[in-house]
Amino acid sequence: MRRTGRYARRTFFLVLVGGMLVAALGFAAGGIALGPPSPRETKPGAPAQREFLASVSEELHHVLLLEKLLEKSPRESEAGLFELSRRADAVGYLANLELARRYREAGQDPWAFYHRALSLHDSAPVRRELASWLEEAGRQAEAREHYLLLLPDEKALQALLRLEQDLPALAEELLKRELWTEAARVLEPLLEGPEGPRLERPYLRALVGMQRYGEALPRLERYWRENPADLEMGWWYARCLEVAGRREAAFVVYGRLGAKGSYRRGVILEQWGRLPEAAIAFSSAPEADGRWRGARLWEQLGRPDKALPLYVALGREPGRLQDDAAFRAYVLLSRKGDPLAEDFLTYLTTHPAWMDRLGKEPRWVEEAALGAAIPAFLKRAEAYRQSGRGELAQLELRIGVRLASLPEKLALGEWYLEEGHYFAGVGLGIEVLGEHPCARAYRVAYPRPFAEPVLKAAADYGLDPRLLWAVMREESHFRPGAVSRAGARGLMQIMPGTGEYIARQKGVAFEVDDLFDPETNIRFGAFYLASMLKSFRGDLDRALAAYNAGPGNAGRWSRSPLGQDPHGFPTAVTFAETREYITKVRNSYLAYLWLYGESDSRP
Structure with missing residues (x-):
């Protein structure tokens, strides 16, 4: 009732x-x-906000x-x-x-x-x-x-x-949203009906989206035979052949697809060791990743003349690879004395890591000061929290930040840092920086939490504490409980196996959950980073690559022809995630140096 x-x-x-x-x-x-703040952290206090x-x-x-x-x-x-x-x-x-x-x-x-x-x-x-x-x-x-x-x-x-x-x-509609399983459920009962032939293509797209390649392969073979002009499904047919281990057959199909198949043809040719042919295939790919691989391969083959036009084009093309390509274009053009190099240097000026690698000072984008107006919704949320209405406080913040002005978001970010909610604070700092880069926004986006264990670990292992904050920021955004898809844990994202290795080296007891303890995680991360810097003779890029992808991969990249080039190591890194990682950490490290000064380490 x-x-x-x-x-x-x-x-x-x-x-x-x-x-x-x-x-x-x-x-x-x-x-x-509005849960508990990060553990083992003393909040710095902000009298004006406390009074408010x-x-x-x-x-x-x-x-x-x-x-x-x-x-x-x-x-x-x-x-x-x-x-x-x-x-x-x-x-x-x-x-x-x-x-x-x-x-x-x-x-x-x-x-x-x-x-x-x-x-x-x-x-x-x-x-x-x-x-x-x-x-x-x-x-x-x-x-x-x-x-x-x-x-x-x-x-x-x-x-x-x-x-x-x-x-x-x-x-x-489901396919547009990449809801492959749901689309297949809708289509399967219809395949035997009068519309079955027309629905074969969307059903195949759902199958490959679900990575059911073995089931899709015979159907794709039949479909491709009947529809050779459908390049997209031809690509998926070749991809299924490749996954099934039939590389030769896949290579033939990719060849029939023209430019659409160039990238995967390059991959197979590289696997076969036919590097000049692979470089040609990559260079004609429509994907930026393909042309990047082509340029890098041409350099490895000693043909910078063929790499340069690819770098120049990619350096002018907005996207994830633009700054990497602009850097390499600048290096190669400078060696030729080509005045076009200055155009790429101008672009790189606001990219700190690349300028630092060139031994030049970056230009930090900074606009006029932005006042931080403490938002009324923050006061309401605090009132709700103090009166035992915690979920209502969270709702107030959620609605408030959605409607907040930039000054209000900046004030909220500062409040989150004060309360020990670093992930939320940094996120708001980054958001404000994207629209109005100013000193206060930089400081919210680049805070210095967990100061006591960071400073102690830095002193014990001979590291700059700002480097530890930079690694921590990019690894976890200061979340002690962060867990990656690969299983890395904690503030500095230590893998359990690495944690066990470090514990043996230090002669201390260890359990995997210890990595969620900020002090332990920071000490283990500092120990490992210091050992990587020692192994790679203080080279920051190589040490960071080793920290992210393992010393074996970092050593292999260092020994490659590009890796031995004075400015070639970032380009020699073949893992896209690692290549981006070393630049992100270096950018953060330089931001910390710029914000807090060469000798100002303590918050």
Whole structure:
């Protein structure tokens, strides 16, 4: 039996704040939250902010009003809820949600209130409620759009299957969203019907998306034989052949695809040791990665004349490889005395790591000071937290940061750092830097947490503490509990096996979970980084490559022809992740030196 009256309304509010919101709060990566700060850290304190947040009782006024309204009958409380629903904060969100549910229960149109609530905070449970109501109201096209936004939720998929008249169109929507498994489920029952031949292609795309290459191969072979002009599916046919170990057959198919197959042809030729042919194939690839590999291979073969045009083109092409290619273009052009080198040097001026490798000073982009206006929503969130409404505080922050101005985001970032929530603070600092680079934003984006263990480890192992902060920032963004897909753990992302090795070297007891302890992780990371620097004679790029990819790979890259070139090591690194990593850490290290001075190590 459904409870009615004041008890039901009060229960609704408690359940709403205490339960449903929990699943919807916080950044996807674990950012905005008001849990405990990072362990073993003494917060520095900020008197102005402390004073501002000290008196917060008045901020409870609207939430207390909302609680009272929820205890009253709909007739008594409707006007008050309407007034609260205009607020762009957590109270406004909850008021809109309450009105939406009341209207729905009364058989009235709740769309405007659901829409307002979702504009403040996009919650999957609330969107599901709206989609369900739209379906009940016969507004199927609108319901479909909301259910699509909820995918890959199983209930949303079932609703779409129930609503959809054109199942092939639904499958196409799923494929656009790269929901391969769901698309295959929709298509499989249709393959034996009259539309089966037309649906073979989207079904094949779903199979390869799910990496079911063995199942896809015979179907792709038949499809390619009947549709030789379909280059995309021809590429997937060749890829399935390659995965199945039939490289020769795959090579032939890639050859029939023209430029589309050039990159994979280059890969196979390189595996066969036919390096000049591989360089030619890579050089004609439409993918930037292919042309980069071609340029690097030409250099390895002693043909910088063939590499240079590729570097020049890539250095002018916005993308992930632009700065790498611009650096190499500058190096090769300078050796020829070509004045075009200055164009690439101008581009590199604002890329600190590359300028540092050239022995030149970078230009730091810094705009006028940006005042940090402490946002009102931060005061409300603090009031909610102090009054035991933790989930409501998180909702307030989530809504507030979404609507905040840059000065407010900067102030919130500083507050997060003060509270020990470094990941959230750094994220906001990075966001502000992207729009308005200023000194305060740089300091929020590049903080110096865990100062005591960092300074001690740096002193013990002869390291610059700013280098430890730079590595920590890029490895984990200062999250002690971070775990990578490969299993690396903690602030400096130590692999369990590496942790065991370090413990043996230091003669200390060790358990894998010790890597989540900040002090242990920092000491182990500092020990390992110092040993890599020693192994590679103080060369920072090589030591960082060894830290990331292992000393064996770093040694192999160092011994390659490019690796022995005075400015060639970053280009010699064949792992894209490692190549990006060494530049990111070097950039961060230089930022710390620039911000805090050569001799200023202590926060």
